[in-house]
Amino acid sequence: MSSAVVLSSLANGVMLGGLYALVALGLTLIFGVMKIINFAHGALMMWAMYASFWLAKLGGVDPYLSLAVTLPLGFAVGYAIQRAVITPVLEAPEHNQLLMTLGLALFLENLALLTFKADPRTLLVSYSQASVSLGPILLSLPRLLAFAGALAVTLLLFLFLKFTDLGKALRAAAEERDGAALVGIPVQRVYAVAFGIGTACVTAAGAMAVPFFYVSPEVGNTLVITAFVVVVLGGMGSFAGALAGGLLVGVVESLGGLFVHGSLAQIGIFALFILVLLFKPSGLLGTPSA
Amino acid sequence: MRRLPLLLLAAALVIPLLVRSEYLIGTLTLIYFFAFVGQGWNILGGYAGQFSFGHALFFGIGAYTSSLLFVKAGLTPWVGMWCGAALAVLVGLVTGHLSFRFGLRGAYFALIMLAFAEIFRVAATNLDWVGGSFGILVPLRGHAPALFQFGDKRYFYYIILVMLVAACYGVRRLENSKLGYQMAAIRENESAAEGLGVNAYQVKLTAMALSAGLTALGGSFYAQYFSYVDPAIGFGPANSIEILLRPIIGGAGTVWGPLLGSFLLGGLGEGTRGLVKSYAGVHLMIYGVILMGAVVFLPHGVMGWLRQRGRRG
Numbered sequence: 034m035s036s037a038v039v040l041s042s043l044a045n046g047v048m049l050g051g052l053y054a055l056v057a058l059g060l061t062l063i064f065g066v067m068k069i070i071n072f073a074h075g076a077l078m079m080w081a082m083y084a085s086f087w088l089a090k091l092g093g094v095d096p097y098l099s100l101a102v103t104l105p106l107g108f109a110v111g112y113a114i115q116r117a118v119i120t121p122v123l124e125a126p127e128h129n130q131l132l133m134t135l136g137l138a139l140f141l142e143n144l145a146l147l148t149f150k151a152d153p154r155t156l157l158v159s160y161s162q163a164s165v166s167l168g169p170i171l172l173s174l175p176r177l178l179a180f181a182g183a184l185a186v187t188l189l190l191f192l193f194l195k196f197t198d199l200g201k202a203l204r205a206a207a208e209e210r211d212g213a214a215l216v217g218i219p220v221q222r223v224y225a226v227a228f229g230i231g232t233a234c235v236t237a238a239g240a241m242a243v244p245f246f247y248v249s250p251e252v253g254n255t256l257v258i259t260a261f262v263v264v265v266l267g268g269m270g271s272f273a274g275a276l277a278g279g280l281l282v283g284v285v286e287s288l289g290g291l292f293v294h295g296s297l298a299q300i301g302i303f304a305l306f307i308l309v310l311l312f313k314p315s316g317l318l319g320t321p322s323a
Numbered sequence: 324m325r326r327l328p329l330l331l332l333a334a335a336l337v338i339p340l341l342v343r344s345e346y347l348i349g350t351l352t353l354i355y356f357f358a359f360v361g362q363g364w365n366i367l368g369g370y371a372g373q374f375s376f377g378h379a380l381f382f383g384i385g386a387y388t389s390s391l392l393f394v395k396a397g398l399t400p401w402v403g404m405w406c407g408a409a410l411a412v413l414v415g416l417v418t419g420h421l422s423f424r425f426g427l428r429g430a431y432f433a434l435i436m437l438a439f440a441e442i443f444r445v446a447a448t449n450l451d452w453v454g455g456s457f458g459i460l461v462p463l464r465g466h467a468p469a470l471f472q473f474g475d476k477r478y479f480y481y482i483i484l485v486m487l488v489a490a491c492y493g494v495r496r497l498e499n500s501k502l503g504y505q506m507a508a509i510r511e512n513e514s515a516a517e518g519l520g521v522n523a524y525q526v527k528l529t530a531m532a533l534s535a536g537l538t539a540l541g542g543s544f545y546a547q548y549f550s551y552v553d554p555a556i557g558f559g560p561a562n563s564i565e566i567l568l569r570p571i572i573g574g575a576g577t578v579w580g581p582l583l584g585s586f587l588l589g590g591l592g593e594g595t596r597g598l599v600k601s602y603a604g605v606h607l608m609i610y611g612v613i614l615m616g617a618v619v620f621l622p623h624g625v626m627g628w629l630r631q632r633g634r635r636g
Contacts, residue, residue, distance in 0.1 A: 121619045127429045128374045133618045139611030146604030297449045303442045311425045
């Protein structure tokens with residue numbers, strides 16, 4: 034195995050990791066603010082992928098351009114889900130919250146199965162097969178774009194949380210719900226905004242994945258488990274952790290694919306997940322909680 | 324009320340003698356079957372309060388072990404199912420030791436169980452000697468009671484009925500035993516239970532072992548009943564959901580919960596089958612809605628609702 038192959042695989046792993054990071058970012062945001070683990074996150078991404086897929090297939094809209102439609106839509110859907118589905122269980126025991134998002138995931142996933150049938154579909158855009166060479170390294174262009182997009186979204190989100198009033202309100206509600214309510218922050222609305230943004234993140238990830246990833250009703254299932262791994266790796270609720278975790282998982286998967294065939298590389302990721310859960314459940318970058 | 328269980332049991336015993344409908348017998352067999360594996364989940368999830376999202380792990384171990392021992396070594400599944408249960412107990416002790424020793428609770432425990440089940444699913448898909456992604460077909464030998472194969476489906480009906488009654492009886496005994504009270508104490512408040520001298524680690528591990536073994540026996544039954552198992556059926560996340568759904572709907576942590584939930588979902592599944600036959604995924608979609616509805620309107624399952632009514636009335 035030449036070093037160029039390994040380097041290219043490493044680089045493509047980093048690119049893929051950027052996308053995972055974006056999926057995990059939405060998940061970690063929702064968890065950080067509401068302490069809710071959203072099992073439906075992958076199903077929402079799958080719907081976003083279908084939206085971008087059909088807009089491209091039927092309307093000829095490039096997946097990146099389709100974001101102009103799907104991003105606001107994703108936000109609205111997330112906002113509505115928070116209001117209709119999550120609010121009733123905010124005070125419920127943790128396992129009932131889990132079951133709620135699990136039920137939502139089942140519903141969304143099988144609605145897609147019913148609507149689009151089980152066959153995986155792939156979208157070919159002009160740059161699907163394009164690649165960029167960087168010295169000896171060969172980078173897939175759609176992955177590079179997704180990586181850049183993921184970084185851009187992460188940066189935007191960071192700036193939003195750091196400097197806008199809404200972002201500050203969001204952090205306040207995450208930190209101390211009752212205190213935030215006491216100083217006049219409309220906590221319920223802020224929660225809905227957080228879920229909306231989380232869903233918008235995964236919508237962006239979906240659109241960026243479409244040029245190089247198949248779409249099927251089950252694709253969310255695969256991705257959400259990866260996203261859980263990323264979130265736990267990085268530390269639940271930690272942004273920098275989601276980014277680092279995403280890159281790590283992308284690299285492990287990509288390099289693993291060089292040495293073992295097929296889906297066996299996934300075992301490495303699950304094993305990593307279990308190890309982190311056991312030895313550092315607060316994540317690599319998270320702060321230990323009480 | 325005290326005689327209700329015996330009346331139900333008597334009815335269950337005579338139904339196959341009175342009714343010839345294979346459809347009805349098949350439906351009831353599956354209802355009993357899901358109640359049985361639900362009871363397995365219930366010990367750990369309902370009584371000890373440790374929600375597992377990966378019980379397909381034990382189901383798959385049971386189904387694969389008895390089937391593989393039969394296909395590769397000719398061992399009768401009557402013995403193989405106990406080997407499967409033993410193996411599941413072992414795996415349960417290992418996963419339980421890791422999870423509980425490191426203090427995983429709540430969502431983290433649910434997720435780590437999911438991850439363990441996924442590891443087994445991916446491994447089973449990639450290992451050719453366990454059938455790979457195709458799975459295992461149990462070779463048919465006609466009517467061979469010694470090999471857990473029957474020409475008449477009513478044998479399966481009675482077998483799963485016996486298994487279910489034994490499981491319910493066992494759980495009923497457990498409920499009123501010292502171990503059962505310790506499990507309930509841990510479920511309600513683990514730190515307080517430990518403060519009172521309950522060894523939470525040991526109690527949870529025991530619950531895990533019982534739960535794993537029971538679920539694995541169900542897996543072996545399933546493999547014999549359908550003569551087939553593959554990685555997704557055995558270890559897949561959808562199966563983990565199927566296993567926990569019925570006790571949740573019926574009422575986790577109660578003897579009757581899994582049974583009640585199974586009858587409700589089974590009846591619903593059959594009722595809508597005609598309507599939705601040609602649409603794959605509809606029944607899971609409905610499960611999703613039911614799950615969400617149950618969490619909001621029946622947070623303690625149907626049993627919890629019945630009890631509350633009883634108290635009021």
